[in-house]
Amino acid sequence: MSFDLVAQQPKLLYLLQGVTAFAAVVSLIVLALHRGPVRRKAAALLLLAPALLLLTVGLLLPALRTVVLSFTDSGGQAWAGLDNYVWMCTDPRALVALRNTLAWVVLVPLLATAVGLVHAAAVVRSRCRAFALALVLLPMAMSFVGAGVVWKFVFAYRPAQAAQIGLLNRLVVAFGGEPRQWLVDSPWNVLFLVMVMVWTQAGFAAVLLTGAIRAVPRELTEAARLDGASPRQIFRRITIPSIRPTLLVVVLAQVAGTFKAFDIVKTMTGGQFDTGVLAHEMYDQAFRYGETGRGAALAVLLFVLVTPCVALQGRARRRAA
Known part of the structure; x- marks a missing residue:
């Protein structure tokens, strides 16, 4: 010491x-x-x-x-030109990371925003609104590492003759099915990881959208109700257009955060079984394999992808205000 x-x-x-x-x-x-x-x-x-x-x-x-x-070799000393960027566009592992990142960026914002919107619409006029929002917001109080550990136990696998410790496989066995290695089978394992991210981010969307729905003028909804509009029509024709700026802010915030997804992948699969994403691949190349140039090139790509989302998010937030 x-x-x-x-x-x-x-x-x-x-x-x-x-x-x-x-x-x-x-x-x-x-x-x-x-x-x-x-x-x-x-x-x-x-x-x-x-x-x-x-x-x-x-x-x-x-x-x-x-x-x-990003323009140097693995040691960061000799000039390598565009070799690292060529590798990024041709290497099978890097292409898998690019494909998975695209899937995350498309699915997580859409699903998290949709779940948050449905939850917000369901509890916005409820007396227990605060309690309902607190429940859906609880996962955000947990770190991504903690969420990954919790859900790794949910998807845990044991051989058919052994006692199952994973909640999902226990339910499957209880209904007469065979346990599965949920985090091994590609591409479904990517969807399961996406589900964990949605679980942690839906509360953020629900809180913002609840406030936006409550800010919709009552006069508009009352006038539509007097004209004979159904609740579904009011929600689709009045509520959604009124909260569109907030919806855009929520989606762009989710997109920017999803590009940097790392903790859940690292905790649950370690990037194995074709579940790697750009942020995790950047970490592996730079710190695990010692390929400094490749890791830097992936970092530059992430910066290029995230910057427009952050700029659009700032503009959308100013419009919403």
Whole structure:
């Protein structure tokens, strides 16, 4: 233990020096703003300077470094040109990860939003609305790793002659069926992993959409009811168009989050049995196999795919507000 503390002392010293320097910079900025007259734009720039510095050091520079690494070999030293991007578009394992990521991006936002919308429509006028929303929101309080562990036990498999510990196989055996290795059979195992992600994200959609439905003017629904519209017609012709901006925000948020799916795949299958996704493949290539260039290329691809979704989400959120 004492040896570990001695070995860590230089790192702790550098960290302490960095924190002290950052605190000194912030103090000087506050003192400058307090002592002399400063224009509003200059004051805003001074106040933003520490945050911009941290973003540059912690985000911008590593991103540029990753782009450079994506054009290098496995050691990150020799120039490899577009070899890593060619590998990404031709390697069977990388193509499986691309295919699975596309399936996740299509299925998770649609299913999570649909489940959240149905739940929101069912409980929006209910007296126990808060309790019902709390129930569907509970999975969000659990980490993706925790959710993966829970559902891995649900899908657990034992040979037919052994006692089943997985809930799903116990139900199958109870009804006279044979236990199955749910997380091994492709492509169904991808759908089971998607279901876990939907289970964790449906509560987010339900809460936002409940608020949006409650904000729909009562005058519109009452007028449609007086005109003889059925509840289904009111929901389809009035409620859905009224909450469309919120629906778009929810879907785009789910898309951006799904691109970065990693924990559930890592916990439940480890990317085996054709269940890998881009984020997991990036981790494996960079840290497990030592292919730094390939991992960086996958990271660049993820950045390119996520950035438009984040930009559209910000625009949709401003419109919804």
